[in-house]
Amino acid sequence: MxxxxxxxxxxxxxxxxxxxxxxxxxxxxxxxxxxxxxxxxxxxxxxxxxxxxxxxxxxxxxxxxxxxxxxxxxxxxxxxxxxxxxxxxxxxxxxxxxxxxxxxxxxxxxxxxxxxxxxxxxxxxxxxxxxxxxxxxxxxxxxxxxxxxxxxxxxxxxxxxxxxxxxxxxxxxxxxxLDYYNAEELRQIVTRSAGLLEVSIDNDGAAEIARRSRGTPRIANNLLRRVRDYAQVRAGNHISSDIADKALTMLDIDAGGLDEMDKRIINTIVCKFNGGPVGLGSIAVSVGEEPDTIEEVYEPYLIQEGYIKRTQKGRVATPIAWKLAGLEAPEAAIQPELGF
Ligand SMILES: Nc1ncnc2c1ncn2[C@@H]1O[C@H](COP(=O)(O)OP(=O)(O)OP(=O)(O)O)[C@@H](O)[C@H]1O
Ligand SMILES: [Mg+2]
CATH class of the missing domain: 3.40.50.300 (P-loop containing nucleotide triphosphate hydrolases)
Incomplete structure (x- = not known):
């Protein structure tokens, strides 16, 4: 049993x-x-x-x-x-x-x-x-x-x-x-993992993978495996920043490392709620995820990276979130004191 x-x-x-x-x-x-x-x-x-x-x-x-x-x-x-x-x-x-x-x-x-x-x-x-x-x-x-x-x-x-x-x-x-890792820590993790996987990587290559890893070692290791495949077949088993970039771009990995749900949350705040402020519950319904999960799993990274802010009235998109959604931020988002 x-x-x-x-x-x-x-x-x-x-x-x-x-x-x-x-x-x-x-x-x-x-x-x-x-x-x-x-x-x-x-x-x-x-x-x-x-x-x-x-x-x-x-x-x-x-x-x-x-x-x-x-x-x-x-x-x-x-x-x-x-x-x-x-x-x-x-x-x-x-x-x-x-x-x-x-x-x-x-x-x-x-x-x-x-x-x-x-x-x-x-x-x-x-x-x-x-x-x-x-x-x-x-x-x-x-x-x-x-x-x-x-x-x-x-x-x-x-x-x-x-x-x-x-x-x-x-x-x-x-x-x-535990909190998200910074770029330098992730770079060291990628370098260590590359050693264990027996693929050669330079500092810039490791930094490129680190940057796109959403502050998360597991993602860094997963991306490294994918880049290793690419390097093995197309680049003599060496990972430079150029090779890492090409491999990750081919795989549609966002340059800032955001995943599907991150992007949905940002798009929801920007497009559906005009940049906020919007309550957690409304975001949750809109993206089809539980409020607790958004708050504890997704939001900390988006806040740390400066895409959204928590205010008393709700979540607010910052100018870089507007940019990511492909839109120009209105005046109020650029100078928060005007709007919120
Ligand atoms: N500080 C670290 N240094 C090097 N590698 C790390 C570090 N933290 C995690 N890893 C790598 O990331 C992988 C994922 O870590 P782990 O399984 O411990 O995460 P977790 O917090 O338990 O995740 P989950 O909540 O999904 O269970 C590990 O296999 C390990 O290779
Ligand atoms: Mg675990």
Whole structure:
């Protein structure tokens, strides 16, 4: 029952990313603050010979949450058992996972915000007191048994931190919020990955891929793979900025790295709502995505890159967003004090 849960997830997870995934803090580029804090916690726990405190990692997809979890396992010298929120259907599934752990082991629950409430409630005592009270039988025979658990570390990952309930959130001792990577960090990641993929790349080539990667290592690695194909067939297996540009242009990858949904959001604000201000709910209906996802997955990047602004009245398109939509920004967008 419990084995398949973690196995299927591991297999899926292992497939694509593994080769390029850094396995130690040393190889993990960027996220300086998060890295430093986690390193300190690991060192302190190791000195005391104690398991690591529970960790919650949040941030948009592809920034390194899963990677950091395995790095933590490696740094603590413990096993990582991985599963995902929606896969744990019943309290018994959770019990099976938890009782299979050894002291100090990490249980990694990906997409922890999608765990069922009934299961989540069992986690509270497991995280706090390392016990699990499970009901067995039904009706007149119903009784609860208490399972003692080893002292384990729960690492939860979520792209939607806003959806984590307060009781669950409060049981994590260490909170790590990952943010988009800057161009230089992504350039280093591309260079490292190119080395592992055995393709030669120069600084400008790596910078070109980095620039179009939406601040996200997973995208950077994916683009690198595509550019590598191009370089292999047409450019003697060397990636320069010219080759990277040609390959990415051929693949219709936006020069600023925006994806389909990013562009739809921008087009909606500019064209349908005349540049805003427009409420999150109206944007969500218009692009057919949940408001929470827009707010936590897409918007942070668009705001960081200066395409949209959050104001009290709603979201507003900036002049570069108008330009991207192929329109000239009205006076009010260029000089916000006139309009908003
Ligand atoms: N700091 C980093 N340095 C080098 N490579 C990285 C870094 N962070 C992530 N990567 C690369 O990006 C890939 C995606 O990272 P990861 O799977 O950890 O993201 P995630 O945050 O768990 O995403 P999701 O929310 O979709 O599960 C990894 O396989 C790894 O190769
Ligand atoms: Mg992940």
């Amino acid at each position: 419990t084995q398949p849960i973690s196995e299927t997830f591991n297999q899926r997870n292992a497939s694509l990313d593994n080769k390029l995934r850094p396995s130690s803090f040393r190889d993990f580029i960027g996220q300086e603050k998060v890295r430093e804090r986690l390193l300190l916690c690991v060192e302190a726990a190791r000195q005391r010979n104690e398991p690591l405190d529970h960790v919650i990692m949040s941030g948009p997809p592809g920034l390194g949450k899963t990677t950091l979890c395995y790095i933590l396992g490696d740094a603590m010298g413990v096993q990582v058992k991985a599963t995902s929120g929606p896969v744990i259907e019943k309290p018994a599934d959770l019990a099976g996972l938890l009782t299979s752990l050894n002291r100090g082991d990490i249980l990694f629950i990906d997409e922890i915000h999608r765990m069922q409430r009934t299961v989540e409630e069992y986690l509270y005592s497991a995280m706090e007191d390392f016990v699990l009270d499970i009901m067995i039988d039904q009706g007149a025979n119903a009784r609860s048994i208490r399972l003692e658990l080893p002292r384990f570390t729960l690492v939860g990952a979520t792209t939607r931190s806003g959806l984590i309930s307060a009781p669950l959130r409060s049981r994590f001792g260490i909170t790590s919020r």
